[in-house]
Amino acid sequence: MESLLTLPVAIGANIRILQLTDTHLFAGEDETLLGVNTLRSYRAVLDAVKAEQRPYDLVVATGDLAQDHSAAAYAHFAEGITGLSAPCVWLPGNHDFQPAMVNVLASKGITPSKHVLVGENWQLVLLDSQVFGVPHGELSEYQLDWLEKVLAARPERHTLLFLHHHPLASGCIWLDQHSLRNAHMLAEALAKYPLVKTLICGHIHQELDLSWQGRRVLASPSTCVQFKPHCTNFTIDTVAPGWRYLDLLPDGTVETEVRRLAGLEHLPDMDSEGY
Numbered sequence: 215m216e217s218l219l220t221l222p223v224a225i226g227a228n229i230r231i232l233q234l235t236d237t238h239l240f241a242g243e244d245e246t247l248l249g250v251n252t253l254r255s256y257r258a259v260l261d262a263v264k265a266e267q268r269p270y271d272l273v274v275a276t277g278d279l280a281q282d283h284s285a286a287a288y289a290h291f292a293e294g295i296t297g298l299s300a301p302c303v304w305l306p307g308n309h310d311f312q313p314a315m316v317n318v319l320a321s322k323g324i325t326p327s328k329h330v331l332v333g334e335n336w337q338l339v340l341l342d343s344q345v346f347g348v349p350h351g352e353l354s355e356y357q358l359d360w361l362e363k364v365l366a367a368r369p370e371r372h373t374l375l376f377l378h379h380h381p382l383a384s385g386c387i388w389l390d391q392h393s394l395r396n397a398h399m400l401a402e403a404l405a406k407y408p409l410v411k412t413l414i415c416g417h418i419h420q421e422l423d424l425s426w427q428g429r430r431v432l433a434s435p436s437t438c439v440q441f442k443p444h445c446t447n448f449t450i451d452t453v454a455p456g457w458r459y460l461d462l463l464p465d466g467t468v469e470t471e472v473r474r475l476a477g478l479e480h481l482p483d484m485d486s487e488g489y
């Protein structure tokens with residue numbers, strides 16, 4: 215497994231994480247997903263993040279970074295990230311192509327680390343729930359074993375767990391066929407670890423704050439197309455692209471806020487029926 219990243223934090227200080235997810239970038243600068251130019255909406259999000267001038271300590275990218283498996287798409291992602299003011303860690307989504315993802319991001323100086331020790335009280339663990347070629351997710355035995363090993367080594371740390379796929383029903387029936395299929399095994403792996411209080415995912419392109427197995431699950435908007443909550447069939451939403459901040463307090467509390475672009479510049483083609 216990849217190396218451990220250590221992020222020093224002043225004693226007693228809060229830590230802020232910026233989550234970016236589901237950028238769905240292409241090699242070509244003019245390509246679109248459901249009518250949205252995903253590179254332009256990604257860059258608009260980065261510009262808005264810079265403009266609001268909130269300090270953050272780390273960026274976490276939670277998968278579906280590229281839509282077309284291309285090295286050039288990952289290079290576009292990296293180019294945006296290197297303009298931000300904090301290091302970035304990432305995990306794969308169902309659309310990602312890990313051979314290109316790993317190589318391009320590493321070549322641009324973005325760490326492949328999946329475990330971050332943040333100050334004295336916190337740690338972040340990033341899981342790979344991709345089953346190559348299909349939209350649903352699953353955690354392999356390797357991922358589950360690794361998770362248990364990481365948690366067993368530092369059970370006293372407050373822990374944020376990141377993964378692409380949602381481990382519980384989201385309320386969108388068409389998306390719930392694409393959820394984390396072996397969520398019960400994740401629940402088992404976490405059973406002995408009450409300090410894993412918050413799980414954060416991407417994939418469902420909408421803001422949610424739910425309770426699962428006595429833990430909190432947060433889902434976050436994509437930097438491009440949004441899906442409408444609580445729909446039976448594929449339904450696009452008309453809300454703007456967004457991002458999430460997570461503030462980690464020394465006592466284990468998590469405060470969070472979703473932000474979105476102002477204006478209606480990056481709205482999708484509402485007649486699309488899927489991709």
Ligand SMILES: Nc1ncnc2c1ncn2[C@@H]1O[C@@H]2COP(=O)(O)O[C@H]2[C@H]1O
Nearest residue numbers: 278308309349388392417448487488489
């Ligand atoms: N009309 C549709 N019905 C069901 N699934 C879809 C449809 N369109 C796209 N999808 C899949 O649902 C996934 C949800 O988010 P992703 O971006 O991972 O990629 C999407 C596609 O793989």
Ligand SMILES: [Fe+2]
Nearest residue numbers: 278307308417
């Ligand atoms: Fe996805």
